[in-house]
Amino acid sequence: MPRAIVEDNSRLALRVRADDKATLMHAVALEHTDMTDFVLRHALDAARKVIERAERLTLSERDSLRVLEVLENPPRPTAKLAAAARRMPKRA
Numbered sequence: 001m002p003r004a005i006v007e008d009n010s011r012l013a014l015r016v017r018a019d020d021k022a023t024l025m026h027a028v029a030l031e032h033t034d035m036t037d038f039v040l041r042h043a044l045d046a047a048r049k050v051i052e053r054a055e056r057l058t059l060s061e062r063d064s065l066r067v068l069e070v071l072e073n074p075p076r077p078t079a080k081l082a083a084a085a086r087r088m089p090k091r092a
Helices: 018-030 035-055 061-072 079-087
Strands: none
Touching: 018 035
C-alpha cells in the first residue's frame, strides 16, 4: 500500500542495501563530511540537473535562426487554424 505524502516534515527516510550503504559511508569518509550532507548535496545536484534538462530546450544555430525568422515573418494561417480561431469564445 502506498504511503501518504507528508509535506510538513523535514525528514527523509531511505532504505538501502547494506553494500550500497557501505559505498556511501566510504565516500562520506573520503570527503570528511557526514551522511546527511553528502546525500543531500549529491541528491540536490542530481535533482537540479533533471529539472534543467526537463525545462530547457537547446536549439542548434540553424534552428535558432529558423525560430527568429518565423517570429519576424509568421506564415499565413491555414484554413483549419482560421476556422478554429472563429470557434473560440469572444473575450469581453
